[in-house]
Amino acid sequence: xxxxxxxxxxxxxxxxxxxxxxxxxxxxxxxxxxxxxxxxxxxxxxxxxxxxxxxxxxxxxxxxxxxxxxxxxxxxxxxxxxxxxxxxxxxxxxxxxxxxxxxxxxxxxxxxxxxxxxxxxxxxxxxxxxxxxxxxxxxxxxxxxxxxxxxxxxxxxxxxxxxxxxxxxxxxxxxxxxxxxx
Amino acid sequence: xxxxxxxxxxxxxxxxxxxxxxxxxxxxxxxxxxxxxxxxxxxxxxxxxxxxxxxxxxxxxxxxxxxxxxxxxxxxxxxxxxxxxxxxxxxxxxxxxxxxxxxxxxxxxxxxxxxxxxxxxxxxxxxxxxxxxxxxxxxxxxxxxxxxxxxxxxxxxxxxxxxxxxxxxxxxxxxxxxxxxx
DNA sequence: CTCATATGAGACATCATTGCCTCATGATTC
DNA sequence: GAATCATGAGGCAATGATGTCTCATATGAG
Numbered sequence: 001x002x003x004x005x006x007x008x009x010x011x012x013x014x015x016x017x018x019x020x021x022x023x024x025x026x027x028x029x030x031x032x033x034x035x036x037x038x039x040x041x042x043x044x045x046x047x048x049x050x051x052x053x054x055x056x057x058x059x060x061x062x063x064x065x066x067x068x069x070x071x072x073x074x075x076x077x078x079x080x081x082x083x084x085x086x087x088x089x090x091x092x093x094x095x096x097x098x099x100x101x102x103x104x105x106x107x108x109x110x111x112x113x114x115x116x117x118x119x120x121x122x123x124x125x126x127x128x129x130x131x132x133x134x135x136x137x138x139x140x141x142x143x144x145x146x147x148x149x150x151x152x153x154x155x156x157x158x159x160x161x162x163x164x165x166x167x168x169x170x171x172x173x174x175x176x177x178x179x180x181x182x
Numbered sequence: 183x184x185x186x187x188x189x190x191x192x193x194x195x196x197x198x199x200x201x202x203x204x205x206x207x208x209x210x211x212x213x214x215x216x217x218x219x220x221x222x223x224x225x226x227x228x229x230x231x232x233x234x235x236x237x238x239x240x241x242x243x244x245x246x247x248x249x250x251x252x253x254x255x256x257x258x259x260x261x262x263x264x265x266x267x268x269x270x271x272x273x274x275x276x277x278x279x280x281x282x283x284x285x286x287x288x289x290x291x292x293x294x295x296x297x298x299x300x301x302x303x304x305x306x307x308x309x310x311x312x313x314x315x316x317x318x319x320x321x322x323x324x325x326x327x328x329x330x331x332x333x334x335x336x337x338x339x340x341x342x343x344x345x346x347x348x349x350x351x352x353x354x355x356x357x358x359x360x361x362x363x364x
Numbered sequence: 365c366t367c368a369t370a371t372g373a374g375a376c377a378t379c380a381t382t383g384c385c386t387c388a389t390g391a392t393t394c
Numbered sequence: 395g396a397a398t399c400a401t402g403a404g405g406c407a408a409t410g411a412t413g414t415c416t417c418a419t420a421t422g423a424g
Contacts, residue, residue: 024207138353138357141344145335145338146357162324176361179360
């Protein structure tokens with residue numbers, strides 16, 4: 001019988017995101033300690049450091065895609081989809097962060113998925129531009145970078161408990177739409 | 183006679199910024215290779231990995247402070263000082279980036295200097311707020327984070343050769359002042 | 365030219381991390 | 395209660411990074 005026990009594995013993944021975010025050179029012992037599991041247990045779930053990294057990247061991608069898909073399925077415009085995406089992504093910004101931190105080490109298919117997500121963001125921005133949302137001064141690339149940058153800034157505010165996730169998202173959206181909007 | 187030969191040391195520092203920015207776990211061999219110097223030479227200038235990191239942080243801080251001071255010495259308002267700071271910092275964003283990437287590993291006095299720089303940015307924003315520059319909706323902390331985030335975004339555009347430094351700075355300033363301005 | 369200095373290449377020992385292993389323990393299922 | 399499974403602790407060897415060393419060479423000053 002195949003049994004799935006998530007707690008240990010999930011704890012390691014969460015601890016790894018947390019640890020590597022602030023200390024990229026942390027050892028697996030550090031991660032295991034943060035996760036509250038033995039080092040052996042970590043190795044049972046993840047054969048090697050690279051395997052853990054690969055899993056982290058994949059989990060980050062999946063969680064982000066799921067959040068975005070869930071946030072946009074009921075949107076009635078591309079602008080609204082972007083706004084709801086912003087709200088959905090902010091709590092997961094450390095995932096986004098991890099993905100962008102060592103793109104060099106990513107496998108080919110993950111790099112491809114990463115590029116695909118970026119293309120989808122640019123696509124949504126292009127459509128929102130047609131809806132008249134954005135200033136013609138701002139290139140789509142710039143708008144996408146600003147979007148990501150504001151997500152990161154908003155996440156920082158939430159992490160430091162200066163704002164609630166909802167407050168941060170509202171502020172970020174206002175800043176975004178005033179900043180690059182028409 | 184004390185002789186100062188900067189080329190090797192400077193090459194290592196520059197290579198280290200470049201390498202660690204995209205690959206935080208890179209080895210000193212990688213850094214030396216990127217710098218075009220032997221590993222022994224790297225160790226002659228920097229006794230240990232930690233010493234190199236410490237030097238990088240210190241250099242980053244000094245370069246940023248010098249750039250900001252130079253950019254703001256002739257400013258006639260706090261708003262203008264912020265705008266000129268933005269222009270000055272963008273080419274050095276990888277330095278800023280390095281400083282924020284592993285704050286945990288910084289020595290106490292560097293942490294203090296880092297906090298001091300942040301406080302100065304917040305101070306300038308407060309004064310610019312009195313000049314009527316900013317929306318009252320945005321907290322000073324948020325404005326400061328947006329400022330840093332836009333610097334990073336602009337630097338990315340320059341790095342990827344999508345925009346010139348001047349174009350990127352102008353776009354970032356427009357986005358900034360529209361985004362959090364009054 | 366002569367000397368001093370900086371350098372590159374490489375050898376070397378040391379250390380930390382990694383990956384694998386076993387064994388005893390605790391939890392869960394039947 | 396018995397059996398099965400995941401786990402924690404710890405030992406162990408292999409690997410890779412690090413830090414130190416020597417020596418030959420190149421560069422630059424006097």
